[in-house]
Amino acid sequence: MGLGRSKVLLELEGVPVVVRAARAFADVDDVSSIVVAAGPGDLDEVRATLGRFGVPKIAAVVEGGTTRQASVIQGMEALPECEIVLVHDGVRPLVARSLIEAVIDAASRDGAAVPVVPMQDTVKRVRDGRIAETVDRDALAGAQTPQGFRRDLLVAAIERARLDGFEGTDESALVERLGAPVVCIPGSADNLKITTGQDLVVAQALVKWRHA
């Protein structure tokens, strides 16, 4: 579980983002262990917070690297033996249990699975402050997390990326480079990423809505 700095410690209706994200995974029967990667400045507080809220199945809280990929490598090293690895953005606290289960199922069957959502806006390629082209939206999708992989496949993909000096924006990109199939499953609009104060307001509204 990669973490976006201290945003993971922000509270959503009294429960920190990282606690909500971790609990969602802990609530899934097929999840046996959770490793959380936190930035060096947050490490102690993230560890204490997960402990305070009593989130089960936490195998380790490790210091993440300077990139997402480095954090995933750190996390993998601390992960107990397992067949399937899910990588999740710690700043997506509203991930549904059903989505986690669907990713596990698809990754078990096909090796690699990613939740995707359709692009809402028309997508443009921009060059020098101008629009270079309108990209055919029909074939495009936004990738969410959790992204699920057979552990051996993800390890091989990370190793290949390391040898090639390739840095991906997600783990799926590393697996795609191997030429291995990555299946798409339907993501969800409420599995949002909290990256701004406004996102937090939105997430709060969604939490209240769920409980309404």
Place this chain on the structure above:
Amino acid sequence: MGLGRSKVLLELEGVPVVVRAARAFADVDDVSSIVVAAGPGDLDEVRATLGRFGVPKIAAVVEGGTTRQASVIQGMEALPECEIVLVHDGVRPLVARSLIEAVIDAASRDGAAVPVVPMQDTVKRVRDGRIAETVDRDALAGAQTPQGFRRDLLVAAIERARLDGFEGTDESALVERLGAPVVCIPGSADNLKITTGQDLVVAQALVKWRHA
């Protein structure tokens, strides 16, 4: 102003979406006339609603076509003489006055302008339920509205699209086909499009936040 069926009639803190969108434009000094295109089923109610809320500068409420492009053509025909035309999604009620002004300025200077926002998620090209490739996100942006054009340029772009039987997902795509430059200006995350009930919840939270 194109309208997304009856979603424009949904209320946000007591004010219908279409009223909020139209008011944002009416509040801008440089906007002289507003034409609203509504679906045939909503036409009367949209007209009555705009009247009831006393939105100024409404030049016409016209019946839209079966496509976005057709609705824009209907709207253009009802639009009084002007130099710059802005096309807006009626389901983006939270558009800021400053964004409208920036689009007018850029379109006046450069002929065509579109607000864009960075892609939050990694963008994938999907084929047969699998990921075909990860698209280089750095150069990609999501196009919002209002999109602004010199009227003669937009008329020429629509005419060319008609002759070619081309249907675009936005007006900018039609202008790009002419080879005319379209400049990008910074859009805004809160200029969201209301297409689901959840979007409405989100928009409600943002409206409350603004007034808090």
